[in-house]
Amino acid sequence: MSLIQITCPNCNAANRVPQERLGDKPQCGKCKKPLFAGKPIDLHPGNVGAVLDKNDIPVLVDCWAPWCGPCKSFAPVFEQAAGILEPKIRLAKLNTEAVPSIAQRWAIRSIPTLILFKQGKEVQRMSGAMSLPQLQQWLRSAGVV
Secondary structure (H helix, E strand, O other): OOEEEEEOOOOOOEEEEEHHHHHHOOEOOOOOOEOOOOOOEEOOOOOHHHHHHOOOOOEEEEEEOOOOHHHHHHHHHHHHHHHHHOOOOEEEEEEOOOOHHHHHHOOOOOOOEEEEEEOOEEEEEEEOOOOHHHHHHHHHHOOOO
């Protein structure tokens, strides 16, 4: 049985979970809340390090802004993807208007931009809204799902 590390989306505690049991709705050892809620996590300076660096599963981040029309149209697709793709992958959202420091650090030039992280490192990036099948195909081509 191989243990992998999963960050709690509620309290940011690192949890070791048997990889074979990810689909069994694991709960956080600290706060007892589900480790996967089927919805994206909102990133902010207080949790971005834990979410990116302390998850052994890939993390897909949607960089968006409230004034962006394509971002608004893509939001339900990303939400639906979280319900389908977890626990194979963690989905998170970064409001580039609310947290410009992280958007600058990641060199976000257009939105929406999707960034795929593995082991805390960016491995792939895509700009523009897409349909759920397109998103799934992009993740398959990245070897994630």
